[in-house]
Amino acid sequence: MVLEIVGVTKRFAGVTALADVSFRVGDGTIHAVIGPNGSGKTTLFNVVTGVYRPTAGEVRLDGVRLDGRDVFEIARRGVARTFQNPRIFGSMTVAEHLWVSGEVRGSPWRFSRLVREKARERLAFVGLEALANHPAAGLPQGQRRLLEIARALMLDPRVLLLDEPHAGLNPVEKDRLMAVIQRLHEAGLTIMLVEHEMRVVMQLADRITVLNFGQVIAEGAPREIAADEAVVQAYLGRHREAVRHG
Numbered sequence: 001m002v003l004e005i006v007g008v009t010k011r012f013a014g015v016t017a018l019a020d021v022s023f024r025v026g027d028g029t030i031h032a033v034i035g036p037n038g039s040g041k042t043t044l045f046n047v048v049t050g051v052y053r054p055t056a057g058e059v060r061l062d063g064v065r066l067d068g069r070d071v072f073e074i075a076r077r078g079v080a081r082t083f084q085n086p087r088i089f090g091s092m093t094v095a096e097h098l099w100v101s102g103e104v105r106g107s108p109w110r111f112s113r114l115v116r117e118k119a120r121e122r123l124a125f126v127g128l129e130a131l132a133n134h135p136a137a138g139l140p141q142g143q144r145r146l147l148e149i150a151r152a153l154m155l156d157p158r159v160l161l162l163d164e165p166h167a168g169l170n171p172v173e174k175d176r177l178m179a180v181i182q183r184l185h186e187a188g189l190t191i192m193l194v195e196h197e198m199r200v201v202m203q204l205a206d207r208i209t210v211l212n213f214g215q216v217i218a219e220g221a222p223r224e225i226a227a228d229e230a231v232v233q234a235y236l237g238r239h240r241e242a243v244r245h246g
């Protein structure tokens, strides 16, 4: 197992965002985490990446404890993520966004030829190489999401966490993004995917964990989840069409 979430609880003042959550993400799999708004999905990412310390429980990467380490240390160890709202710096070009990330792993050769070369490769992987010298602020949402992924890939991640990457994209952008995620999967990358779009989840995920009010209410293969009564009750009711066509 690449990533293990073991009995993770996260409480904020008055709110239990995660309650004794456990699941394991297998090597090279796409593991989706779904659930209604407010069910704790982003909080889970924030715990795994070290933004929050869990109130209880452990997070392990290849058997090594991550909880208690800081954000940069966890990123350096190979946990990369994208955000629900891409963090774009207006004055920087597409390539410069990647060069800056090239530093995070403690590289002494800031913006060196190696970093630039790697950035070019990562941009090519997501199909943005032609826009390398374009100001990132001018990109439409779909390309911003691809930029976020390319930037995360600069870390050579062991696991990539994607937080609702398809939200707000048009159908063409969605298909393009799904193809990129599929290519990452084929390249062997381990991916944890938070996603609202059931068509995407059913098509991409090897395994699905369902959260509701911070608790795991089901886990299984896409077909099992689509047929799970508790999941349908809590969540899938309004997504049923998408599941049937997924």
Ligand code: ADP
Binding pocket: 012, 013, 015, 016, 017, 035, 036, 037, 038, 039, 040, 041, 042, 043, 044
């Ligand atoms: P999801 O991503 O599944 O929509 P979140 O993880 O964002 O859900 O939120 C889960 C719950 O935790 C919500 O009730 C939310 O209001 C609460 N929450 C998240 N972050 C914080 C925070 N920093 N402080 C207080 N409450 C928070």
Ligand code: MG
Binding pocket: 041, 042, 043, 084
């Ligand atoms: Mg969220």
